[in-house]
Amino acid sequence: MLTLTFLGTGAACPSVDRNVSSLAVAREGETMLFDCGEGTQRQMMRYGVGFAFREIFFSHYHADHMLGVTGLLRTMGLQDRTAPVTLYGPRGAARVLGAAVSLGIERSKFPVEIVEVQPGDRLERDGYALEAFPTEHRADTIGWALVEHERLGRFDPARAAALGVPEGPLWGKIHKGESVELPDGRVVSPAELVGAPRAGRRVVYSGDTRPCATLIEAARGADLLVHEATFAGEELERAKETGHSTAAEAAMVAREAGVRRLVLTHISPRYTRDAPELLEEARAAFPEVIIARDGLSVDVPYVHEEAAAG
Ligand SMILES: [Zn+2]
Ligand SMILES: [Zn+2]
16 A cells, blocks of 8 residues: 555644645555654644654755654654654755754654755665655755556466466466476466566655756656645745745646646645635646645555556
8 A cells, every 4th residue: 555644734834724744655554754844743643643654754944844853753752762763855954954853952762863865866665765856946955756666567367277387386486587397397487477567656745846847757657746836826926936836837747747646735824725726726737636635645556456446
């Protein structure tokens, strides 16, 4: 499974309707956080996101994206955490995140590592990678792409049985790409029983940014794009001045990148909870769009499995 939970979806400062930025991504039992605005730990409790994560990925260090890390780490200390946590962010990580981690008089009871990443860096994980790409905001900023590795092709058990390949270890060998010899001497190759490798999923988080080519490139063909949409079109000038995007601009990015679905977040407090004007403006350019709200959960299925189910 691959599920996103929006912990905070508001821009700049918390409001009654929206907390500031944080996004939890759960994949195959593992949770990671992207950005950690003030109050993130309480949003995690409210929306059932556990504290057993190992990594937080920051897009930049405006207060609405990082002030929550101090309190979150303190609470984890009170819960007798011992496992390490690693914080990744763009230039300035050691100074800004270091200050956030060491603020106050308590000492962290578990190791907190801080890693500065450059745009273009790729962090390899088991079954996927995290790619940092450059964005255009008023600071050193990056966006993040979670890119799953290609998966093995589909194994055809009916055909295996028809060819007389006994169920068991031989099936696994063939599935992993080995030719096997049957007891009667025949050799069966993977091409006879295994389909083409299947693409993994791609989820992209813009952070705060103007629409930009590097973001479109990173989001190319993504299953899900989470893009900031701070303003409606009437505030386009303000969006340009402050390094943000309008809903229509985010939708144009989604269209140009050919993504499957778009979720808009980082909504200015000036709009109501449903922000119908943002939704309408975005839909005109890209129909598969929703506006995030705090607590929203979005599943990202494999494309072919969705097609098979339908
Ligand atoms: Zn922001
Ligand atoms: Zn910002």
